[in-house]
Amino acid sequence: MEAVPQVRFQVVAECSHTRARAGLLHTPHGTVETPVFMPVGTQATVKGLTQRDLDREVGARILLANTYHLYLRPGHELIRQLGGLHRFMGWPHAILTDSGGFQVYSLSGLRKITEEGVLFRSHLNGDAHRFTPESTVDVQLALGSDILMALDECPEYPVSREYARQSMERTVRWAAAAFRHYAELERRDGGAPRGELFPIVQGSTFPDLRRECALRLAELDAGGYAIGGLSVGEPRPLSLEMVEACEPLLPAGRPRYAMGVGMPEELPEYVARGIDMMDCVLPSRNARNGCLFTRTGRVIIKQSRYRDDPRPLDEECACHTCRNYSRAYLRHLFQAGEILYSVLATLHNLRRYADIMRQLREAILGGTFPECLAALHSEPPEAA
């Protein structure tokens, strides 16, 4: 019995001037309209939001959870025992989990990369752990993810060309190992329904390494492809150049996911370069830190200019925050360190991101993506 693909991608429209496309990503937990921005729910929660608000107010149909964090706490076996991550966190829609690799490199003080995998210490208590291409697949299967990521190495920026090549080749070998392991499990289970495993294109800031990595990973015939190692400190034009380098070499019928990007004004740039999926902590983290994104620019809510401002954050926004609360009230909550500030601010920023993505999708479907891109370019960065 052959495995039935549980995740299927349909391109429904393509821009004739750019690489942008609109699609439908069918998953075991519903269909996601692309291009899509995925809110980050690191520890099985998007910080500050109920799953109800994420669903109804933001309109999210897919979120990202962090394999590294959930592996350490509460533990993937506990989550498996409680029916998987969807049930554990009460989220009916799709879930993508990352490979754990990025967090090992960014959060874990001590780590050692070998051919077999990566040894690291928990940022919670210092305990020693090991991730391998096989074990991170097992962890993500225990979580019950709709989309799983193969373990990769995400080098810091900058690295030497030599290290970037070594690292990229290891990432390719690890991806192959993860896919072999996954296929073996599928055979053993008789093709029981599972999520889809995506490999991750690395290669630091070297276009030729990115291209080589994309070509070699394309041989895996995966259900989708991620581009990792972006937004790790390199200049922004370089991030976009890396996407341009590898995107044409990835199978056109499969979704492409740019990991860990980006600022609101970057979203259309990635979409214009053929990206279907993105994620970033930026809208939620910035919200909590007092930076709010609106159609008229950024609002730094602690500024005294907002002290007596009776207007909503964004006059055109339909989110719960903008429908009900003034900038003056949000500023008061922020200054007073109130929990409700984080709740309302996160709700708004994630809705803003979702609205941008919906606007881009509609433009692609309506054949007006280039105009939409130009209009977004002209938006002011700071609020009037």
Next chain:
Amino acid sequence: MEAVPQVRFQVVAECSHTRARAGLLHTPHGTVETPVFMPVGTQATVKGLTQRDLDREVGARILLANTYHLYLRPGHELIRQLGGLHRFMGWPHAILTDSGGFQVYSLSGLRKITEEGVLFRSHLNGDAHRFTPESTVDVQLALGSDILMALDECPEYPVSREYARQSMERTVRWAAAAFRHYAELERRDGGAPRGELFPIVQGSTFPDLRRECALRLAELDAGGYAIGGLSVGEPRPLSLEMVEACEPLLPAGRPRYAMGVGMPEELPEYVARGIDMMDCVLPSRNARNGCLFTRTGRVIIKQSRYRDDPRPLDEECACHTCRNYSRAYLRHLFQAGEILYSVLATLHNLRRYADIMRQLREAILGGTFPECLAALHSEPPEAA
């Protein structure tokens, strides 16, 4: 032109075995069913809850806000300018504000009580301020409260009988001054609609002082009466004894408000002694600290017994938290320090309090209050 009373209380049922009664408290912002527990929204927010959830999920029709906090930040004049507290915080239902007195005594390091009022330093920045019986009425009018409290002195526990008498007499003089000031403002404005001012019965733990205070305040013919200085460290039976001492001397047709109480098991005790209104930070603060109240006792969520517990906090609770999330998930959020823990926990505890109050009210209306009291007495304090 005479002032139209904006707040009116109707007793709709009385228990024939206890002093308990059910009533309707009509305010400029809707009618509140009593007995009622009022959630505390210190800084114009009940910590962790949106006003929508407080309204729809908890079912709150009145909340308490702290005059002291709002006077200091963001300032009552700013709130007046922005249309009053209801509009500022987006709360369509009733608001009661305290006198500011209790916070001056509990939060302000330096304070000096004189016949004119109390000098204190802000807990935020050390600035010197003064509250007088007149100024706290002005602050609460700027906030636009439905129910205002007259400035009182809340002595610590224990105090000497001599100090308790001095302090009680000052509280009576301050109440008279607050009422004179309020009446003067009403005359000046031609009876414009306003909230109702309640004086506060003090007298520490001396029943005769409590009685004397109640009798002297009853002469003010106020729209309602508060009993203050409870739960300040005295043994619980003494708190109830103080209520028993003064309650029969307060006008039967006016609501009685026991300030700053209590634990879930204390709520029926106060109601049985003729109390119509209560408030306390306990359900919301305990929620944030990991103590959750259920029909089967307290759940200390950090305990490892809840690690893999798939049950809701309270099987019979209809709140958003219990409908959607397990104890295991709540424990994970608590252990991980996630904002969503505070949101979901606060929602549950406040709903639990509201449910207890609804249960008590229905029992009074149905003539079964004594049985209800007995049943609540037999509930276990710790979860099975």
